[in-house]
Amino acid sequence: MADQVLDAKGLNCPLPILRTKKAIKEMNVGDVLTVHATDPGAVKDFEAFCRTTGNELLESSSTGDEYHFRIKRKQ
Amino acid sequence: MSSREPARNMSIIVTKGTLDWAYPPFILATTAAAMGLDVTMFFTFYGLGLLKKDLDLQISTLGNPAMAMPMMGMHVVMPNIISAIPGVDAMASSMMKSLIKKKGVASIEELRQAAVESDVNMIACQMTMDLFEFKKEDLIDGLTIGGAATYIETATKCDINLYI
Numbered sequence A: 001m002a003d004q005v006l007d008a009k010g011l012n013c014p015l016p017i018l019r020t021k022k023a024i025k026e027m028n029v030g031d032v033l034t035v036h037a038t039d040p041g042a043v044k045d046f047e048a049f050c051r052t053t054g055n056e057l058l059e060s061s062s063t064g065d066e067y068h069f070r071i072k073r074k075q
Numbered sequence B: 001m002s003s004r005e006p007a008r009n010m011s012i013i014v015t016k017g018t019l020d021w022a023y024p025p026f027i028l029a030t031t032a033a034a035m036g037l038d039v040t041m042f043f044t045f046y047g048l049g050l051l052k053k054d055l056d057l058q059i060s061t062l063g064n065p066a067m068a069m070p071m072m073g074m075h076v077v078m079p080n081i082i083s084a085i086p087g088v089d090a091m092a093s094s095m096m097k098s099l100i101k102k103k104g105v106a107s108i109e110e111l112r113q114a115a116v117e118s119d120v121n122m123i124a125c126q127m128t129m130d131l132f133e134f135k136k137e138d139l140i141d142g143l144t145i146g147g148a149a150t151y152i153e154t155a156t157k158c159d160i161n162l163y164i
Helices: A015-025 A042-053 B019-034 B045-051 B080-084 B088-102 B108-117 B126-131 B148-156
Strands: A004-008 A032-037 A056-063 A066-072 B009-014 B038-043 B068-071 B074-077 B121-125 B144-146 B160-163
Touching (some): A004 A015, A015 A032, A015 B019, A032 A042, A042 A056, A042 A066, B009 B019, B009 B045, B019 B038, B019 B045, B019 B088, B019 B160, B038 B148, B045 B121, B045 B126, B068 B088, B080 B088, B121 B126, B121 B148, B126 B144, B144 B148
Parallel strands (some): A004 A032, B009 B038, B009 B160, B038 B121, B121 B144
Antiparallel strands (some): A032 A066, A056 A066, B068 B074
């Protein structure tokens, strides 16, 4: 498994986080997951998710109504 | 945020079985599991119905005095008295189910499946099974059947214990 992209657009809490966890589990340590979402609550949630799980939030950005996250699997 | 060790275990007592009340426990349990916590859910009284193989959850407008449904660009409050009208709960339930779909909110079946897949420990209350005449085969597989002591033992080991 290498870097992955997850389309979580249109999904509401807690689905973006649940799908992200599922995707990360399949990846190797060091791989990067890019997530695209439309849930505004995801911004805070991805910060909290990464702080708690120890994965690294490399990027959190938005374009229009979309939010983008890049998460590096740490352990 | 304090710098103390983050919690590693969480338990939730699930006591309510309507469609709306089914959400908080399953959302919190699946999210906590996704964040690496060991999670236990104890299903008792009306909460036990959430473990039935076939779910057909409804909401009750009775006792939900602050319930407001978005309708035609505004919010319509449901007075308790209208729950006496036949069909109102069914109508409110189908409205809520269509909102759930439209807004990309997971179904309870989906969240429950996610809880099973992420090894959430689910305890079905034996006393409630006797009281409301549920058979083990009516409920989903993989449950622990137990009572208050089974739950309390778990709770003593948990950093977070919630009652919903």
